[in-house]
Amino acid sequence: MHRTALALNAAALLLAAPVSANLLGNADFTDSLSGWTIEGGAWNHDATGGTPTPSGSARTNLVSGTTSSLTQCAPLDAEAGSGLALRAWVRSTGSATSRIAVELYSSADCSGDAGAGSALQQQPEVGWGLTYTTVGVPAGGAASALVRLELEGDGGQAWVDAASLDPDLAANGHFTENLAGWSLEIGSWTRVEDGLSEPLGSGRAVGAMEGALISRCVVLAAHPLSAAYLISGRFNHQDDFGNGVVTLLFYEGLNCDGNNLGTRSLVGGAGQLGTWESFSNLDLSPPLHGAEPTPRGARSVSVVVWFPLLFAGDVVYVDDVSVVPGPLLFLDGFESGDTGSWSASVP
Known part of the structure; x- marks a missing residue:
């Protein structure tokens, strides 16, 4: 048979x-x-x-x-x-x-x-x-x-x-001196002398009616077919519980421009007020090494950190946002939208 x-x-x-x-x-x-x-x-x-x-x-x-x-x-x-x-x-x-x-x-x-x-x-x-x-x-x-x-x-x-x-591909993800490179889109953002790692520093947001949102464009390493990236960061709710949502928008251009090739979101829940919580895609087991596969042809990714449930006047901190290459077992796990790196045979 x-x-x-x-x-x-x-x-x-x-x-x-x-x-x-x-x-x-x-x-x-x-x-x-x-x-x-x-x-x-x-x-x-x-x-x-x-x-x-x-x-x-x-x-x-x-x-x-x-x-x-x-x-x-x-x-x-x-x-x-x-x-x-x-x-x-x-x-x-x-x-x-x-x-x-x-x-x-x-x-x-x-x-x-x-x-x-x-x-x-x-x-x-x-x-x-x-x-x-x-x-x-x-x-x-x-x-x-x-x-x-x-x-x-x-x-x-x-x-x-x-x-x-x-x-780290995400420059200034630790806010060691300022908020340079980040787009402060929703809420009132400042850099403060607080955080988890030395030297201290984090992004502090006072929420608006739509919550708080900060983003930056990250240029991805060159790769022949597809690659994968480890995404992580930490946040600290001060006034009310709520999720931190990290959305990854992949683009074919180097400056987060051109066609949008795909979107993925990571959600981190606040377990306790005043405590640093983590968001990441690091929960997968080997051999994936917790990596986020990227669409074929993606040359940049917009990393969007959003707190949609934050009330106006509520405070949240963000720190240690990181994007680094993480090896997948295969170069193409079908995330590219085709099966070009695979061949079929009938034994």
Whole structure:
């Protein structure tokens, strides 16, 4: 009996990884822990326990009262107002806490504090889970970044894999000095000395009758077929509960002009007043790496952050808006509107 099957051709087998500009060496722990410094705990290379494919990972035994940590110093040339995004995949077999952090320095050897840093702490999942944080570059720029991966627990084992430090495509997403580059469309927006990451800074809106809305155009990295992007940010409601809606409008022009090739929206709910909440498309499991596939031919995206349920006079803060390349398993997951990168065969 014949069954119709889809067979991948050579183009579809290519990873979208060339879009990413990962600044870390040996980020996938493919053959060893080379390039990483063990600062705490006992770490080993696991040749079969990686993600998205079993090609290697870093493994540690969790001992009560002990912090297992890996670090790497990455030289860079980051201008003031730009941003960096750090992510890594983590899993554990027992009760554990993971912490991922990036610190910026004024010298290429991770010395001379540049006055910027960001960290995120969470509970690793039994399966692979993505830990993600971003940092804005302060006045004076930065010449290096120290990446730190930490794990603590009362027993069992934990793994780290697929670490990535990428330049942020959404400039001034941390509002470190001003609101430059953003279109202030609804509500009264100002930059304030508040936020989550160092240096402090965020966008503050006093709502109008239509809520509050801020947007900016982001030029996407060049790609041959299609690519995917990780979108994230944080908001803080001060007066009333409501959703933050992030809408992505993809365009064929470099300045968010020309034909609109597609629209996608992400919704983040406010769980508690006065608390920073996250919105992101980072909840997908491997091998998608939480990435947002883009329509074929998209060269820019308008990132629109909207608070439609905000009452006039209510206050909300926005910070850490980030857009970075994120590899998909395939270059074309049919999001381009055709099947040009796939071929059909009948065995």
